[in-house]
Amino acid sequence: METSLQEKLQGWRRQLHRNPETGFEEVQTSDYVARILTTLGMEVHRNIGGTGLVANLKVGGGTRTVGLRAEMDALKIAENAPGRAYASCNAGKMHACGHDGHMAMILGAAQLLAERRDFDGTVRFIFQPAEEHGRGAKAMIADGLFERFPVDAIFGAHNMPGLPAGSFSTRPGGIMASEDNFVIHIKAKGTHAARPHMGIDPIVIASQIVLALQTIVSRNLDPSQCAVISCTEIITDGLRNVIPSNVIIKGDTRSYSPEVQNLLATRMREVSEGICRTHGAECAFEYTHEFVPTVNTPEFVDVAVAAASTVAGADQVDANVQPMMISEDFGAFLQVVPGNFVFIGNGIEADDGGTPLHNASYDFNDRILTVGARYFAEIVRMQLAAA
Numbered sequence: 505m506e507t508s509l510q511e512k513l514q515g516w517r518r519q520l521h522r523n524p525e526t527g528f529e530e531v532q533t534s535d536y537v538a539r540i541l542t543t544l545g546m547e548v549h550r551n552i553g554g555t556g557l558v559a560n561l562k563v564g565g566g567t568r569t570v571g572l573r574a575e576m577d578a579l580k581i582a583e584n585a586p587g588r589a590y591a592s593c594n595a596g597k598m599h600a601c602g603h604d605g606h607m608a609m610i611l612g613a614a615q616l617l618a619e620r621r622d623f624d625g626t627v628r629f630i631f632q633p634a635e636e637h638g639r640g641a642k643a644m645i646a647d648g649l650f651e652r653f654p655v656d657a658i659f660g661a662h663n664m665p666g667l668p669a670g671s672f673s674t675r676p677g678g679i680m681a682s683e684d685n686f687v688i689h690i691k692a693k694g695t696h697a698a699r700p701h702m703g704i705d706p707i708v709i710a711s712q713i714v715l716a717l718q719t720i721v722s723r724n725l726d727p728s729q730c731a732v733i734s735c736t737e738i739i740t741d742g743l744r745n746v747i748p749s750n751v752i753i754k755g756d757t758r759s760y761s762p763e764v765q766n767l768l769a770t771r772m773r774e775v776s777e778g779i780c781r782t783h784g785a786e787c788a789f790e791y792t793h794e795f796v797p798t799v800n801t802p803e804f805v806d807v808a809v810a811a812a813s814t815v816a817g818a819d820q821v822d823a824n825v826q827p828m829m830i831s832e833d834f835g836a837f838l839q840v841v842p843g844n845f846v847f848i849g850n851g852i853e854a855d856d857g858g859t860p861l862h863n864a865s866y867d868f869n870d871r872i873l874t875v876g877a878r879y880f881a882e883i884v885r886m887q888l889a890a891a
Contacts, residue, residue, distance in 0.1 A: 544614055559629040612881075638833050659843055670820065675805065
């Protein structure tokens with residue numbers, strides 16, 4: 505049974521890997537997933553929050569309901585994998601984050617549960633679009649996801665390069681951070697590079713802002729709190745011999761609470777506008793909330809740990825992993841319903857699942873497909889234990 509399941513999941517996963525689609529464009533992906541679920545005897549509901557879908561499996565007369573979620577979207581990255589037989593067929597797009605593997609694991613859980621029917625209640629298989637945008641979960645919620653398909657708890661997972669293959673990590677409370685994006689537009693006065701005194705140099709101003717922003721975490725934030733401010737793009741309208749009139753700084757911040765988010769936004773605006781004003785330049789500051797923190801519900805952490813221990817062994821489960829500053833759209837679901845999110849180790853060595861996420865050479869480790877499928881199936885059995 506295990507060998508047959510492994511082969512099937514690997515086939516599904518590699519087919520999904522060959523045909524990546526980005527956020528809200530997952531039409532073929534949604535079709536493919538829906539066909540598999542229909543073949544398993546599920547009732548499938550389409551076009552929820554765009555390309556999202558939900559499949560339901562009810563066994564017995566139990567009234568309790570569990571949701572299992574996978575994300576469907578890929579990234580706009582050109583795959584760099586010479587010799588990979590199942591490499592992306594869509595130019596400039598690839599599954600560089602393992603969402604192909606996450607879908608295959610949830611499909612595997614669906615097959616196990618449909619075959620064994622060893623629970624009492626309803627399980628909902630939720631396939632979400634546009635996780636990378638931080639928009640898909642909100643779109644499904646706004647489209648009535650939990651009104652139409654209520655759940656008592658929801659569970660999700662993400663593969664994690666750098667952790668031993670098939671191991672599990674989770675924690676109560678915040679496990680992943682929020683992500684906020686910022687744009688700082690400095691409007692100054694361009695001039696010839698040989699005559700800087702005739703203008704107002706926005707590159708010098710931008711340099712001071714970038715350095716000053718780094719003092720916010722070290723000097724305005726309580727050291728017991730965590731946050732990151734990263735400037736990731738600087739765009740100018742200058743040339744080699746032209747001091748520009750405009751510089752745009754883009755980047756993002758990460759934190760775990762609304763209070764810290766508000767502090768970062770306030771101080772970043774004050775610092776940016778203050779430095780621009782000192783130099784006689786104008787400043788336009790934008791700050792947007794993209795991802796909410798992912799905060800696990802303690803009682804369902806216990807369920808996840810028990811299920812993972814059953815599947816992988818207690819020595820392969822970390823029940824209090826250090827929080828990570830990465831962000832996940834699953835956090836939006838956890839603001840509405842309780843649940844839990846886990847990391848499943850993808851491997852440590854680069855040639856065995858250890859290549860970082862969002863890398864052009866990344867690949868999901870097929871060896872963890874069955875352990876992931878069995879984990880999700882065990883979650884359902886524990887939550888919906890037959891009387």
